Amino acid sequence: MRPRNGIEIESVLPDSPAEKAGLQPDDILLSVNSHSLRDAIDFMFFRSAARLLVEFSRNGIKHRVQIKTDEGTDPGITIKPFKVKTCKNNCVFCFVKQLPKGLRKPLYIKDEDYRLSFLYGNYMTLSNIDSCDRKRIVDQRLSPIYISVHTTNKSLRNKMIGNPRASDIMKELKFFSDKKIRMHTQIVLCPGFNDGIELQNTIKDLYKFYPYVSSVAVVPVGLTMHRKQQLNPVTKEDALRAIEIVAPFQKRFQKKHGDPIVYCSDEMYIKAGINFPNLKDYGSLPQIENGVGMVPLFLSQSKKIRMAKTISQEGQKIITFTGTSFYPFLKKFIDRLSEKEDIHVDVLPVENNFFGNAVTVAGLLTGRDIIKNLHDNTDSYRVLLVPDVALKEDEDIFLDNVSLKDVEEATGLKTIRTEATPQGFIDAIGTL
CATH class of the missing domain: 3.80.30.10 (pyruvate-formate lyase- activating enzyme)
Structure with missing residues (x-):
């Protein structure tokens, strides 16, 4: 249950100033240097002093501790997310x-x-x-x-x-x-x-x-x-x-x-x-x-990649995928790699059956659509490079809760999450 007043600590970094001061996960921070706290932004705003007098509640009992930091140093506390204010509009285009x-x-x-x-x-x-x-x-x-x-x-x-x-x-x-x-x-x-x-x-x-x-x-x-x-x-x-x-x-x-x-x-x-x-x-x-500028940046970065001294696919055939709008640009980059660096990767354009083919970006592809497209295209491949834009930021799952493990089990391919940049692509191949 969220506290009515104050903000709740999610985690405390080991050996951090906050841990040394005795703060623990689930403690409720009430104020910093006499400033009441409503959410994580308040804590970010008031924590910049070198000495923080923190009032907090633990099991309903109020305590005070002093946290000593270098001015501007993170005291080592992660705050639980605040309740999001929701939209009451009824936009004609609401996604x-x-x-x-x-x-x-x-x-x-x-x-x-x-x-x-x-x-x-x-x-x-x-x-x-x-x-x-x-x-x-x-x-x-x-x-x-x-x-x-x-x-x-x-x-x-x-x-x-x-x-x-x-x-x-x-x-x-x-x-x-x-x-x-x-x-x-x-x-x-x-x-x-x-x-x-x-x-x-x-x-x-x-x-x-x-x-x-x-x-x-x-x-x-x-x-x-x-x-x-x-x-x-x-x-x-x-x-x-x-x-x-x-x-x-x-x-x-x-x-x-x-x-x-x-x-x-x-x-x-x-x-x-x-x-x-x-x-x-x-x-x-x-x-x-x-x-705005994502594709031009990718095209520019593709000309400045740093190749490892030795990259060997060790006979492993590699495949990756993207949305239909970005496919021509990724394909051109991969073809150039094949010509100049002897790196061979096939790229599969995945149509979005879940949202409809008008939705063409990789970030809105579902795991089910990816699996469906791969079923007829995985012969002789061993590795699937998965661009991180298609996955949750902090977890290896797609929009529809299909995980990378699910994809591996369904296709028989080893999956590797890759940063969706030219260098991230090269670095992922270098790990094989």
Whole structure:
């Protein structure tokens, strides 16, 4: 049961300042240097002093200890996750609502939490924050935060997010801009809603808050075959029009600020069937986790791989897989390795039967689809390289709870989790 007041310790690092002070897992931290604690962010904010006077509760009894650290040193405590604030919107494009049954339970959580936005870069609409939340973001400098804007047209935005009471996003952005809070924003492009002139106007409006609105990503709406709401997918023509709208802004912003500010996602260029911009045109890659610049970065890294002095496959035939959109780029990289380095790996494009073939990225492939595709393609192979983007960050399981062990048992292949980078690919082969 979560404590009503304070935050609960999940683990204490051996020989850490916290352990030396006597703190233990399941202790409830109540305050640090007289500052009450609501969640892990409070602890992060107040722990920077060299001496921490900690009040905590153990078995209902309050205690006080002093933790001595070098200033800014981690005292060695991991805090249990806080309860996530959930989304009350009814977005026309909500991906969570398009999920079928049978996936990992956390995937069905519609989070709308400014703390997750600050900690992990999760996008939020700012539709459920109050004055206390705004004050905390400013006071504790929780920056940058990541905001789903979609459109700056208030009535259209409220319609798109299914919340007629949502506040005016322009007023929210102005508030945080005035307080010098950095923001990264996204526009989920939905044809017939926020494309065309609406997209142009939204980019113009967001630019008014530069540099505090530090970047704008334009990404195509993701649609699964399980969606109930009628929504048009982004076609090749839609993608081309979006890129044509964005390009002049990029050119003007680059000339004026040395920063393109607004970017189309990789998927937009793939849908349009045109080349990506040069990697240098993505600036500092501020939205790479949003699929902006991932493929150009991979292509650039593929030219700079470090080969081990000896890599031997020892007769082991290797196969890997990816989503259908990334397949041509991974195949080209692997073919070049085969020509220059005598490394032979086959790559299998896996169609997404679970979500529908409109979903083309490796990160949304299920274990069942991978097994199904491998069944007819595993003859003579011994090893399967599994890109980590298809797996849970801290565990070897896919979206549908199928594990790497399940894949091994179903296919007879030895599975190796690999970092989804050119060097990670090479390093994985080097372990054979």
